[in-house]
Amino acid sequence: MMCNPDQVAVDADHVVTTDDFRTFFPEFCDATKYPGNLIVTYLQIGVQFVSISRWQQSWKLGACLFAAHELTMGTIATKAAATGVPGQATGIVSAKSVGPVSKSYDTSSAMFSDAGYFNLTTYGQRYWYFMRLFGTGGVQL
Known part of the structure; x- marks a missing residue:
């Protein structure tokens, strides 16, 4: 199998x-903001968290969702660093006020109570959702 710097090979078939x-x-198509080597780095980690025997034909989606979550977390960290506080942990914003105007969101319907870190991005939430489905053998109650 040839070594390609734009891919991650689990084996010859995967x-x-x-x-x-x-x-x-496609929202990550800007190669300047999201260079291929960074995507590959997160894909290398992601394939370790996706069981091919459970995810089957959807295993690429799982690895890509994991990578998208990590790229988004990196973007959040970059924005925090721009304010002078690199690595600052934040949660999901559920309310915001500007002057006399305020807006709040019910985030409970879009979050999984046991997903923790993966709740911080929509990619992580999707990864968690599918991981739970595939982890239980595709049975949803």
Whole structure:
């Protein structure tokens, strides 16, 4: 098997590429903001968290969702660093006020009580949702 810097190979039959990632998530197509080597780094980690025997044909989606979550978390950290507080932990904003105007959101319907860190992005929430489905053998009650 040839070594390609734009792909992660689990074995000869299971390869995920930056093109696969960008096909699933075209919002990450800007190679300047989201370079291929960074995507590959997160895909390398993601394939370790996705059981091919459970996810089957959807395993690429799982690895890509994991990578998208991590890229988004990196973007959040970059924005925090721009304010002079790199690595600052934040939660999900459920209310915001500007002067006399305020707006709040009910985030409970979009969060999983046991997902913790993965609740911080929509990609993480989707990863968690599918992980739970595939982790239980595809049975949903």
